[in-house]
Amino acid sequence: MDSLRFVLDQSEIPTHWYNVVADLPTPPAPPLGPDGQPVPPEKMAAIFPMAILEQEMSAERWIPIPEPVREIYRLWRPSPLIRARRLEQMLGTPAKLYYKNEGVSPAGSHKPNSAVPQAYYNREAGIRRLTTETGAGQWGSSIAFAGQMFGIDVRVYMVKVSYQQKPFRRSMMQTWGAEVIASPSSMTQTGRDLLAKDADNQGSLGIAISEAVEEAASRPDTNYALGSVLNHVALHQTIIGQEAKKQFEKAGDWPDVVFAPCGGGSSFAGAAFPFVADNAAGGRNGKPVRLVAVEPTSCPSLTKGVYAYDFGDASGFTPMMKMYTLGHDFMPPGIHAGGLRYHGASALVSQLYHEGLIEAVAVPQLATFEAGVMFARAEGIIPAPESNHAIRAAIDEALRCKASGEAKTIFFNLTGHGHFDMAAYDRYFAGELENFDYPAEAIATSLQHLPKFG
Amino acid sequence: MDSLRFVLDQSEIPTHWYNVVADLPTPPAPPLGPDGQPVPPEKMAAIFPMAILEQEMSAERWIPIPEPVREIYRLWRPSPLIRARRLEQMLGTPAKLYYKNEGVSPAGSHKPNSAVPQAYYNREAGIRRLTTETGAGQWGSSIAFAGQMFGIDVRVYMVKVSYQQKPFRRSMMQTWGAEVIASPSSMTQTGRDLLAKDADNQGSLGIAISEAVEEAASRPDTNYALGSVLNHVALHQTIIGQEAKKQFEKAGDWPDVVFAPCGGGSSFAGAAFPFVADNAAGGRNGKPVRLVAVEPTSCPSLTKGVYAYDFGDASGFTPMMKMYTLGHDFMPPGIHAGGLRYHGASALVSQLYHEGLIEAVAVPQLATFEAGVMFARAEGIIPAPESNHAIRAAIDEALRCKASGEAKTIFFNLTGHGHFDMAAYDRYFAGELENFDYPAEAIATSLQHLPKFG
Secondary structure, three states, X not given: OOOOEEOOOHHHOOOXXXXXXXXXXXXXXXXXXXXXXXXXXXXXXXXXXXXXXXXXXXXXXXXXXXXXXXXXXXXXXXXXXXXXXXXXXXXXXXOEEEEEEHHHOOOOEOXXXXXXXXXXXXXXXXXXXXXXXXXXXXXXXXXXXXXXXXXXXXXXXXXXXXXXXXXXXXXXXXXXXXXXXXXXXXXXHHHHHHHHHOOOOOOOHHHHHHHHHHHHHHOOOEEEOOOOOXXXXXXXXXXXXXXXXXXXXXXXXXXXEEEEEOOOOHHHHHHHHHHHHHHHOOOOOOOOOEEEEEEXXXXXXXXXXXXXXXXXXXXXXXXXXEXXXXXXXOOOOOOOOHHHOOOEOOHHHHHHHHOOXXXXXXXXXXXXXXXXXXXXXXXXXXXXXXXXXXXXXXXXXXXXXHHHOXXXXXXXXXXXXXXXXXXXXXXXXXOOOOXXXXXXHHHHHHHOOOOOOO | OOOOEEOOOHHHOOOEEEOHHHHOOOOOOOOEOOOOOEOOHHHHOOOOOHHHHHHHHOOOOEEEOOHHHHHHHOOOOOOOEEEOHHHHHHHOOXXXXXXXXXXXXXXXXXXXXXXXXXXXXXXHOOOOEEEXXXXXXXHHHHHHHHHHHOOOEEEEEEEHHHHHHOHHHHHHHHHOOOEEEEEOOOOOHHHHHHHHHOOOOOOOHHHHHHHHHHHHHHOOOEEEOOOOOOHXXXXXXXXXXXXXXXXXXXXXXXXXXXXXXXXXOHHXXXXXXXXXXXXXXXXXXXXXXXXXXXXXXXXXXXXXXXXXXXXXXXXXXXXXXXXXEOOOOOOOOOOOOHHXXXXXXXXXXXXXHHOOOOEEEEEOHHHHHHHHHHHHHHHOOOEOHHHHHHHHHXXXXXXXXXXXXXXXXXEEEEOEEOOOOHHHHHHHHOOOOOOOOXXXXXXXXHHOOOOOOO
């Protein structure tokens, strides 16, 4: 029986994260403050520990993973690389399909890869509490889990509409000992002001970020943690692609193309960045690996956005970053892939795209669910709606191979399982989902509100 | 970094199931029909394929696992054996705790271990449809998945109250292409009769079994599948304990005691039966491994039942089996471990208990959730309420070791994850769960209704 699952021993968990900044042709553009000047790291020290800020600014290629972090990683890592042979057979393609199953983590997605080191560095800095925000709940669950692992109290501001609609993500966070607050809340000035205006305010990710940051900034024992977009988050996620490279070596194969869903960019960075190093050296097989970010047509920051300085949050509270953006006040349509509803892409992903080192493609919602159901029926695992984006693009590539007769090796990032997203599958089966095609008009409007710097 | 996860290669998936009947001191008592006479296998052939019936009656020690079944098993098997070192540290025990994580299957529990071969043997017999029943949804999900793997249509009669309360288990089955019917339904005579009497009938597992069997018996292209209790189900589950034994060899350790939750008995049989073979030969280390079935105090068939012939279902539709029973019409209290709400224990588990080859212990509901939360906070994984029973017993043993200073090796079966049981955790945190202590009076009543045979 040949193997379809390529498993590494725990001793093979990478010892270093890979920092793509070392292989960028040009240095990253700095984050800018409200005055249009680069933000000094010290200004961020009120809410982040220095070790994280150093990673955020670092240009070192390899950054060591602390042993206590590897100790927690091995509760589920190395995650398996799996050959999706039943899916290949279902499609009748000569292509070989492989996926990395990040859904095996306790929180069910790739997010703990960064939550764990963030909790660790904060504890090492003497921090006893973390605040964060969560929408769909993947990040909030992950930081709740990571906080529990290191004895740090966690308060999660959960967008009120999600708090009400996704009670089981909330229960999961509480099981790991986190406190979950519906946002907007009376815990912060931001929340109180909003509730005074409208007691029924249903919240948004932007509001939840503002509440979490306000609290962290005002309490010396409390810091803030973010689950995507920033450089240090992308750094931590590179453990995915590094493991995958070792596993492809064991499989005696190598990808021609990599697909990962892309919202803020953490899962794409994790799967794809480690291949940028090879590509910079001409590619392992004498040709570069194609690296493709997959985004929703309804929120197409890379494929339809502009490359400009913009705020990281909806309300203009954060520093400005140079990135592909649809405008910080663009409100994405209500697709079920909540993790991809972000107006921009991380600065590093954006720069790689701008410099032509990666590609991007946009896929509509219905086609992603169709792909997810096909995957579940072939491989058993029910994927998260975000993951369905990568699966869709991988299936499309496999079908192109079927037409052309090419036996390409396709690798995609299965970022999580869909156990907490079954309501979305229900709506898909009931024919209640829509595609939300490219919202050109809304984007044109929000792009008029870009800040005037940069 | 020493290993805490003991992973086997896919080539090490066992090639045979272990049949404990070969190591029983006395032959099993036969199932009896309504006339008090042994039921001939031919009578069951209307709803089961011959290959399954042969396994049901077999006394062969080793039964080969067909290659197409191993092919599907390897979508998730071998499942990992994990050393719960963080839990050991939290308890401050000198004991070593290991668990087998059966929650890694697509359906999230050990149930697919039997669903897959059942679907396979039915397809080989030319059967195109399977009916089954499900309460909490673990078995229904597993047969939905397995049917999809072999191209067999599946209809699941789901107890109506569960159908309404657990919509996401239903969505999961539908994602794998199964048809899910709220029971009682208008699909069967049984259902129509009940609905005519009471249109609001909320259903029960006994009713759902009757509907599934009635339909299978009346259609030549359709068979029936059962997820616990029967000998062939126990047989298929032994892959758990066989893998665990190989993994303990790799770990250089060996269990002193094994704990598994016990309702109908499939997960206990899976984890414990393969050690019966060693015990029959005096034990691997010169002493037998203690094998402990863990049941709820509210439904204590082994610890408080009688060993007698009784029906397998609530309504007296099935053959009678010799087993520990609380009486077939005993209605277990509404604990959240739905998989353990069964009035009896499988004939094989019962016989082993009667002959003193295994032990049993009962634990109350609140203590099981306390143990589950402790496990989640130490090891990350949120367990199914059924699994929490084994965890409770394992923790209690580890605490006894702490008191005595003994460094025992404790092995328990983590039968599934709790992603679809978060409502139960919610109620636990809200203080809304009760213990449902030993229901002596109800049991005394139902025991008066035992059939008068045997």
